Amino acid sequence: MKWTIPNILSVLRLAAAPLVAVMFLYFSRPYADWFALGLFIVASVTDWFDGYLARSWGQETKMGAMIDPIADKAMVVIALMVIVGYSSMSPWLVLPATVILFREVFVSGLREFLGDVAGTLKVTRLAKWKTATQMVAITFLFGQGVFEHYLGMSTLGMDQDIVSDILIGEIKDDHGLGWKLDGMVWSGWIGLVLLWIAGALTAVTGYDYFRKAWPHLKD
Template identity: 80%
Template sequence: MTWNIPNALSVLRLVAAPMVAVMFLYFERPYADWFALCLFILASVTDWFDGYLARAWGQETKIGAMIDPIADKAMVVIALMVIVGYSNEHWTPWLVLPATVILFREVFVSGLREFLGDVAGTLKVTKLAKWKTATQMVAITFLFGQGMFEHYLGMSAWGMDQALVDQIMLGEVDDTQGLRWKFEGMFWTGWIGMVLLWAAAVLTGITGVDYFLKARPHLKD
């Protein structure tokens, strides 16, 4: 393996992927949410830098071309697993379908790549596929943020009965705990993340079909 900066960034992103889940095993919330969010954002940024630096410095390698898509898929799959697992009952049904589409496509395309072997390298990554990955990562970032706001809201409302919470939300009682802005943060990050995740699922489905159509000539006996 050629150890250069682009390849090192890809390997670090691959290692960071499971660490997103590990954060929830060893840290209490909301610290786990913060650590997972920061780790995911840093790893997502390296996704752009490793490709850019490899092209700019003429350091594109076969090992880098192999690790890069694996790291991307691992990040997205593990992060979605964590988000669905720790989401509340209201959000979970809306998360499951787009997450399923994304997971199915990644497994399907990975299987195709493995079957095609060297031929898979001739099927170039399209701009739409890059937009798909970017949309997935932005959506996941917002959904991690939604989980943080939700947890802080629950902490601030701890010990209050529902009637008092309703009065605070309506402005009838002073909001000394910041319930309203935490609720607004939870609401908007959740909805933005959800819309982007569904958009990512659509793009993921389209790129999966496109990849299959390109691979069809190589699947004939």
């Protein structure tokens, strides 16, 4: 393997993928959410950066072409596992997450079965949009966890009626409950909508890969 900067970034992103889950084993929330969110944002940025550098510097390698999609899939799959697990298995998250996970396993198995022919299944522009949408959705969903836990910390020990009065403006909001609630709601909704869009794109691109692979599977 040639240790070019793009390849190093890809390897670091692959190594960071399991750390997203490990954060929740060794840190309490919301610190685990912050660490996971930071790791995921850095990994998402390097996903674009390493590909751009490899093309710009003429450093595209077979090893880099292999590691890059593996790192993307590992990051997305592990992040979705953590988010779904901490959402108490909300069906609104489970369904698009299931579609995404199924597609990743299906396409990976398809590529492995096709062997050398798999090189003909090029990554399409729609597939790149799918990956970008997944990463933005997951970033917002991790952000929701941050807002949710700061809101919970701010209301700890408060009577429910007092919280309600603060949120409707009858009591001065000295603890910032309003903006924390808004942040939680908006980041959750944006993340959820984007995840459903990503799920739809995932299904479309998965079918596209299968359609292109079908001539090689007929025998």
